[in-house]
Structure formats: structure tokens, C-alpha cells
Amino acid sequence: MPSKVIARFSVSYQQILDEKGGVDEKLDPKLPDDKLLEIYRVMLTGRRLDERLLKMQRSGRVGTLPVSVGQEAASGAAALAMEDDDWFVGSYREVAGRIARGEELYKSMLIYGGFEEGNISDNAPRMLPLSIILASQIPHAVGLAYAAKMRGEKTAVLAFSGDGATSEGDWHEGINFAATWKAPVVFLVQNNHWAISTPLHKQMNNRTIAQRGVAYDIPCLQVDGNDALAVYKATKEALDRARNGEGPTLIEALTYRMLMHTTADDPKKYRPEQETEEWKKRDPLTRFRAYLVNKRIWDGDRDGELEETVKSEIDAAIEYYRNYADYKLDQPFDHQFGTIVETLEEQRAEYLKYAR
Amino acid sequence: MPSKVIARFSVSYQQILDEKGGVDEKLDPKLPDDKLLEIYRVMLTGRRLDERLLKMQRSGRVGTLPVSVGQEAASGAAALAMEDDDWFVGSYREVAGRIARGEELYKSMLIYGGFEEGNISDNAPRMLPLSIILASQIPHAVGLAYAAKMRGEKTAVLAFSGDGATSEGDWHEGINFAATWKAPVVFLVQNNHWAISTPLHKQMNNRTIAQRGVAYDIPCLQVDGNDALAVYKATKEALDRARNGEGPTLIEALTYRMLMHTTADDPKKYRPEQETEEWKKRDPLTRFRAYLVNKRIWDGDRDGELEETVKSEIDAAIEYYRNYADYKLDQPFDHQFGTIVETLEEQRAEYLKYAR
Amino acid sequence: MPKLTMVQAINLALHQEMERDDTVLIMGQDVAVNGGVFRLTDGLFDKFGPERALDTPLAEGGIIGAMLGMAINGLKPVGEIQFSGFAYLTLAQLEGNVARTRSRSLSKFTAPLVLRMPYGGGVRALEHHSESKEAYFAHTAGLKTVIPSTPQTAYRLLLAAIRDPDPVVFMEPKHSYRAFKEEFEADEEAGELSRCRIVREGEDLTVVSWGAMLHRTEKVIEQFVEDTGASVELIDLQTIAPMDGNTIAQSVRKTGRAVVVQEAQRTLGPASEIIALINDKALMYLEAPVKRVTGFDVVMPYFARENFQIPSEPRIRDALAETLAF
């Protein structure tokens, strides 16, 4: 049936670093050296923290645990594109991003050790706790942004989700709210190609996740999520637009979950190993390091030094966690309500009689 | 930031009849005369039934009531494009569509009179009851379609929703399921420009609703929803594709709610009257009648006859409804479970003691 | 003193709170320009503008989710769900996030928000417009669930809910919206959450109810007392959770008999918890089983049979008589 076209849309893809760390000079955002080094430090810290957490889990020192190995650029570089006053709204696969925001390393241990105390950080006041209910954080991000906008603040919100999470109703509802309200939020989807055992083609019929932005008429694009420069640049531009009142953006960062979904998962059951091998070549750390070396702001000598620093930070965190004793048994009662509730106090007494 | 375009999309608009009933000869699906006359009959019956229901509501003979005046083409012509074995999944603004499927006119009265008995029709066995929870019917349609496909049946599902309903998570989740499973469903959105008092621009940021299909990479288009031929043609083509295993389609039918949202609503509070006046010119009945007249298969003499038939059908339905006595007081207990539940039987006795 | 309906009382509370505290805003479907489908929010858009009286897209999960973000970031959103029958779409956010905001962040982040919704039967509406499912919310630790029964208490409890530092689900008996007017104090004094209200004192029998059933029950009691000379204590539950078990138990310790009148289905409705609390705190004073007058455990029938589902005056009356005679 012939007809007239009334609207056209397109989705573009952006990559700045190639797989060997070569840079597209025209696209290079030319970040100052210290910013570049910070990106590298954050990504490496995230990687090493994950590795240690995995070991801690295997030896029973923490519980079930998701790790972000392979995805350090997508959250780490994005978070470093934020301003201090911006809000960070994560899911649970943004270890590097949380470190970038200043979260103490022992906080992850507390969380995975089963302590609410891990959820909050004075160093990163504008960061919500991990969001485990997929996509439920998306409307929260919109509400944070609305409040900021209403007060006339120049702050934006960066909200993460996974590829699988984009199937949830909350995701859709939240982004539609943001688009309608022109709320200052950037939605960054870490498309790591799997939702536990579910590959993209069982999750959706799409060529890209970015095109979901078309459903809300907001800017949307796909970036190489293992390319820290591309992630940084796209996120920075989108956050700037948000702060300038131009509304939300959807960024799809193509990346890969190199390891298991969580420590309770075994990817051998569903995922071809050669796929993982292929993605190893696109490791965000190796590529970025090569870029730094090419730029001559990094060399092999500095690796040991950085590894040493990171290791001792993690050691200190483990030590802190091991000795963690600063907690109250009846904390659940302290933080149930902001007012005293009689019947709850009766229950507290019963709780304390048995808690130990 | 320069970048390469990796995907392009467009949304097209289709109209066959102009506002005066003139036809685009190239697009005319050239339906047989009896089909054309049936479309007109169905639309007119829907219109007159709504008008009478409104009166019944005003005199207390039925309860709160939505009417579909102005939207008869969008559901009526679409339903007439279905095959007998297809499933009809409505919302609550498809009076003409339900009539097209064969539903007895008194069923509407029963429903709005507070009787579950209005929900089912032997004449229209493959039609789900009204769906009041917006968008909740969308995943049901997908499930119906999946079952049909799994059994290798050549049946499709036509599922309606409103513009407002497209903001609900269920809408998104359902369409994503359909796209992923290539389920034989056609989603028809009656975009009547308002969700109660909420105009489109407070509902979404979109130029079209059709573009929501891009989010799932399914065919999507916009049609003039007050043009019965355009609706018919688009729906027929989409249903055929669905039955041929080509998956779902999203059709946005542009139409207008000429009256109040429900009898509990007063559009004067929020809607400029001249907007309604504008839309009067696009009345689907007038246009379609003019087309029939132009085609010389209708003339003024036949109006009276048809009006008479429709009136007597509605009169008969009202008479049936007035005398409706064929109901059991404790029906809620009969149709709670398909098995006997002891404790419920105890409650039935108590219920019957007081029900009258 | 003016006489007000519950609609007017709630509307007034919203006006006053938005005036008093500029972090309060209202939002929901059709609440701004249209003033809400029941007109509870009339005039707020004109007075406070589109930023503080906000028509939202049509998505209940999105509404409560966005409200949580706003609440964390310094606002006090008062959201409206058009009918409680659509509020189950908010439950995942309520249980999973709203109710946990304080506990999971050790009070660093809090969720001072109110989610208002009309509930209950009696308006001859379509399916899903007559439900009483307060138990879903009441079973969600971290939420407070409040149901007022009169214009004055609706006003005071809503002020309390808005000023409360935690999330409150505020369910309004739509049947009572305009059913009666009441003398009214508009003094901006908040009531107290988690407290019952003793509507009338008595010695022989304790009756507990809330919402639209309170009014009906009160009427029945008046006639019953006149007819029989019995001395009946009537308690308005007001807050479903956390429930004020002590006030109820104290009354039952005095009277030894109790009837609970609830519109909700029987199984796991608030009456079950009331009976459990009486069991915990006053069992040995009971001289008769506590009688439950409730909806039956069937899907809410369409309105032609709705009145058989909702406790009627004869059912309530018989329950009083039977419990006293036991």
C-alpha cells in the first residue's frame, strides 16, 4: 500500500578507539592526561576488586555476587563524565562506576556480605543503592531529575540498566515520563548481550537497543561500550544537553559480560566459549592502556606501581570488612520508620531476645 | 560527534477517503458492495447504540459508561477485516468492533448494568471481555496468538488499546513479547488524542504513536482512523501478514473521542470546544456514507430504512434487558472455581441468607 | 463552622499543605487541569501551577517510581491513583523500593510521600472500580496504610500523612466522598497515625470498622442500641498498619465481645489481623468468638450483585445480636 512518509529516524554508532587502542583523531575528545589516567585507574580498580570479591565469595566470606569484569569502561568512563552534583543511579553491574563516584571499596564487601551498611557512602552522597529489581530504578532517576529541574538546579542524572532490563515495563514507563517531562536524565544501557542465559534474540527482535529511544522521540545512539573514550564522550554530551534543558538521551553501550552472571551461575551451560574468546580481544582495559601507551602517558614500568596501589587499597578494604563490628543487631527496627511505632517496639524486644 | 548511521526507520501515513468521502482511486481496496454496506451498518449501529446507552445512563438504567462516538471506523472497519477464527481483544471503546464480531446489542446493556452476563457471546466466541485495566489485554493477545501459532492454526489476533494505554508497562512488555516470538497479533491503537483530560503532549513526547513499533523492530504505520477504508485495508494486510508467520504489526489509527470520556466525565473542564468542532468534519460515518453515495450504492432513501432497522434492534435489546431475570443471585460462587471448595460453600450459605 | 464533605475536606487539606510547604506537590492521572476524576485536587493547578500540580502519563508504576525519586531528592509528592483497583500496578515499587528506602539506606534516603486512592464499592461503576484491598499495602512492612472515615478525620489524617517522614498509602472510601457533610475544624492540626479513634464508648460489645463501613456500622449501632439498650463501643481503625492493637485489646478486655465490619474479602483482610491481635492481647477476656462481617472470598461481583458482597445493615445487625447473645 503506497503512502506518505511522515517521520524518519536513524540510529548511529560511535567508536573512537579501535581494538588495538588506535584512536580516531577526529573523534578523540582530547581529555587532559590526568582525566585519562583516572579513567584507567578506575577501570583497573574495578577489575581487581571484582576479582578479589570473587575469591572472597568462593571462600564463603561474602554471599552471591554479580561481577562486572569486561564492562569497566561502560560504567567507569560514563561516571567520570558526570559532574559532582549529578546523581548516579546504578543497577548492580557498575562496580567501576561506583568507584568513580568515590564509593569506598569495602562498601561492596558489606553489601555482598549481607549488610545494608554497604549501601551508603559519604564520599558519594548522590548515588542510590544498588537496584536489584531490574529497571525499577529508571523511574526513580526520572523523579530525582524532576526535583532537580523544578528547583532550577543544573544537575543531571545518569541511570544504568542492562539489555534484559529494557524488556521491563518500568523501563518503558520511566523513559516515557522523562521524555514527556524533558527531565534531565541520561539512560545508559549496558548491552552485554546476555541476561543470565538469555541472549538478545530471545529478549527482543531488535537490531539495536538504541532504537527504543525512537519510541519516545528522544536522542538515542549506540556506542562501543568497551571504548572508554566513546562512552565518556557520548555520556558527557548527553549530560550537558540534559543540564541545558534539552531532555533525556538513551545511550546503548555495546559490551560483554566476560564471566558468570553471578557466582550462582555457570555460563558453560548456555554460552559458546568462543564468543567469550572473541570479546577478550575487545577488553576495555587493554585497549585503553594501549591508547595511553601510544600517547606516551603510560608505560610498562607504571603497571606494577598502579597494581600495587590498587592491591593495597583492596587489602585495606578487606581488612576493614573483616573487622567490621560497628553494627547494631536491631538496626532493622531503628530504620523502619522515622517515628516511634508502639507495636514495633514490642516486637523489637522479642527480636532482641533471640538475635545473636 | 560524527558517527556512522547503522539503522534507519520511517513511519508512513495512510488515508484513502478524504473528508468529503472522495476516494484515492489508486488506494481504494475495492471492496465488494455487501462488505461496504456492512461496514456502514456496523458503524451506524455502534453510533446509535451508544446514543441510546447514554440516554439509559442518564435515566439510571445502566451505570457509568464509556461511549465510542466518533471512533466507529477505527474499531468497526478493523473488526470487519478479521477472519471468523481470529481473536478480538478489545479495550472498552470498540462498540462498533464488538458489533462487527456479532455481539448481541443487549450484552452492552448487561455489562453497563452491572452484570457479568454481558461479557460473553455465543455469536462471538473468540472475543475477550472488555478490558478495563489499561493495556493489560496486550499480553493476553500475545498469549492467545502464541497458542494458535503453536498448534499451527492460521489464526491471528487483533488487539486494541488507546493512546494513553501505550504509556503502560504492560503495553511495552506485550509488544516486545509478540515481536520476539513473531506472534500473529495486530496491535491497533485508537489514538483519539485524549486520555480522559490528558492530551497527547502530556502523555508522550512523540510525533506519532506508530513509531513505538520501532522500539521492537516491527512494521508500524499510521492511518486515518476515521477513514473506514484505510483502517480496513491496513488491518487486513497486517492480519494476513500475521497469519503468514510474518509477526506482529502496530497500527496507529488517528481518531477522536467526540463526547465525554465516560458518563462520569465533563470534557468542558479541559478540552477546547473548537477542537471537537474541527473533528466533526471528519466524522467517519458521514465520510463513508458520502463515499457510498458517490459509488451509487447508497442514497438518501435508504437512510430511513437502515435507521429503522437499527432502532428496532436496539429497542429489542432494551426490551430484553428490561426483562432480564435469568440470573442467579449466588452466581459469584458458581464461577469462582471449577472445583468445589468447602470453605467457600460455607460462605455461600451466609451470602444467600442476605442476598436479595 | 462550615459543613464539608470528605471531598472538600481532603481538597482543603491539600490546599493548606501546599500553601504551607512548597516541597509538597500533587501528581497523577488527570489531577491537574481536570482536578481529578472525583475532583479531589480541584483548584490546585490554578493556584500552584503545572510544576506542583502535575498530570502524569498513564502508568501507575511510573507514577510511584517517579514519586520515590522526587521524595529522595527533597520533594513531598502526594500522588493519586485513579482507583485502588489500578494500584496493584504500584505494589512492586512500593514493596521493592518505596517501603525499603529508609531501611536499606539506614535513613540516609527517605521516602516522605503519600499515595492517595479511592477504594471500595457503591458507585455503580465498571469492573475494578469497587475493590477494597488495603491488606496488600498493610502486609508491606515499611508502609503505613491509612483509611479515614469522616471529613474531619480525613482532613487530619491526610495532614498527618503528608507530614509523616515515611511513605503512607492513603485510601479514601469513595462511597463516603459526598455521602454526608460534617461540621469541620480547618485548623491545620494533624491527627495521629497508628491510632484508633473511639467513636462511641460502651461496655458490652466492641465493634471495629473503618472507611465507608464505619458510617454504616455506626448507623446500625445507633438503631441497635435504641432497640436493645445494649452498650456498644465503636472503634474507627483509621490506620490499618501499623495497627493500633493496644487500643482494640483494651476495649475488648472491657467488653469481652467484639465484631469487626470490613468491606474487604474475608481471607487475610484486616479483620484477621484484628482477631489475631485480640488473641495475642486479650484472648482470655473473650466471652464469644469475634464475629467477622466481611466481603466473601469471591471476586468482587459487578455492581448488580455488589451489594450482596458488601456488608449490609442486616448482616451487621445480626452480627451484633449474635455476638451479644452468644
Place this chain on the structure above:
Amino acid sequence: MPKLTMVQAINLALHQEMERDDTVLIMGQDVAVNGGVFRLTDGLFDKFGPERALDTPLAEGGIIGAMLGMAINGLKPVGEIQFSGFAYLTLAQLEGNVARTRSRSLSKFTAPLVLRMPYGGGVRALEHHSESKEAYFAHTAGLKTVIPSTPQTAYRLLLAAIRDPDPVVFMEPKHSYRAFKEEFEADEEAGELSRCRIVREGEDLTVVSWGAMLHRTEKVIEQFVEDTGASVELIDLQTIAPMDGNTIAQSVRKTGRAVVVQEAQRTLGPASEIIALINDKALMYLEAPVKRVTGFDVVMPYFARENFQIPSEPRIRDALAETLAF
């Protein structure tokens, strides 16, 4: 006879039912290729193929909604929600559509479907992975809510649920998934829904529990009986709703005392309904208040404090002793 864990028992039931009835299919997140995150659906994809063992997109509302469409159109879907903590996303569909399919269509359309989900604590997992919210489903007229406690009863009850003509929410105590093995009859005989199971008979005290708490309670009782010589009756509730109040009342009429052990929070948990039913049907036989050993009315703590929230053996034991001594 082989000894099986609950995981194996449920898996076997699914294999047998899919073999027996080709309208049965399983669906959910990661249930097909991966066999489910707890491996309950292992092997079904290999045996029955992708059409009958279906990995779905990640949307709980979509899953239950699509299941309803399938069920109306001749299939019997058995869906899995990965953890019950995500099942509140299905509640709007369950309450609004699934539970009403039969009543609103006068049984023309029905919803023979099963929604399975692991629930409860004990696996050192992240937030939302330890909840016990069976009351939400049990408070929804039109649904049946079932919780098995052993491999054998899980098998029989799941067969019954799949063969039932109505929607069943089937909650599996994940803590018991692999905690113990049991002698096992795989005879394809279904159990009966809405019936308690008397685990052990006794004269002095009735104890009611279900799910993972049943096992723990049984252990405590064994020791307690050994220590004190008391005669304790233990009832496995099995179906939360519609609840088999008569079996419980009969037991209490015999023993005069009762304890309920539940993992869920106290307010409006199933124990409240059990107490209400005892009140309705056996109050005058009670010699002591029914004791509730439950989770507290706080948000489920993260796992470091989870064990203080879930009834522990000492708490259960003290409740038995106190109730007997009352």
C-alpha cells in the same frame, strides 16, 4: 524407591506432566536452555523443544499476561518467576485478570495455569531474594496459593496444581530445595489442594506451619517431645488459600492450644487468618492464646541479619513451651 530432593521431585513432576499432557508448557526467564536458575526445569528443553520450554523476555507482567492468553486458548502454561521477590510485578495481572477470568466470563474462559516461584530466606543472596509474601496471593480471591514442604508433597501438589482447572500460585521454599532427600513415590498421583496434611498426631498442642518452616518446626517438636513428653500435633498447611480451616479447627478442638510458625512478616501473614479461623470455629476450646512465631514487621533484612528475622529453633521451642505452660 529412589530418594529425591525437592528440586528433583518438582523436576520429575514437570517431566511427567509434560509427557502426559501435551498442552502443558513451561516458560519464564532462563527456564529453557539453562534449566532455571535453581535447575527446576532441567532437561525439559531438551526433551520437549523450544515451543514447550520457553525462555521469555525479562518481564514478569508480560509472562503472566501471556500465560493467561495461552491458558484461555487451550494451553496449560506453567510459568516460573525467578524469585518471589519479583512476583509482585505479576500481582496486577493476577488480581485484575487471571483470578477473574472464570468469574467474569461465567466459566466460558478459564485460566488453568500455574505460576511457580521460589520464596523465603536462607541462601545468602542479594536483596529481594528472601521474601515470604504468600499473603498477597492468598488475599486474592480466585487464586489458589500452595506451598509444599517436602519432596513428596511438592510432587503431588504440583501435579494437582497443573491439573487444577484454575490458576494456582505455587511457592517453593528455596531453603528446602536441596536441604534434604526423601523416599519417594513417583506414581503420578496428584495430591489434593485446599487440604492440610497432618504430619504427626498429638493431644496437647496443635502446631501449624508450612514451607521451609515446617521442617524446622518438625525438628524442634521432635526434640521437645523427647525432652518433655508432651503430645504435639503438627499440621502442614499446604494450601494457604482457600485455607482448610476445618482441619485446623478440628485439631484445636482436640488440643485446646495452638502455635503457628510462619516465615512471613507478622501483620496480615497467614497466621493471622489461621487464628481468625480458630476464632470462628474453635474459640471456646482454646485454653491459651494461639502463639504466633513469625517474621517481624520490618523490611526483610539483608542476609547478615536474616536469621534474626526468620523464626529460629529457640524461638519456636519457647513458643511451644509457653503455650503448653499457659
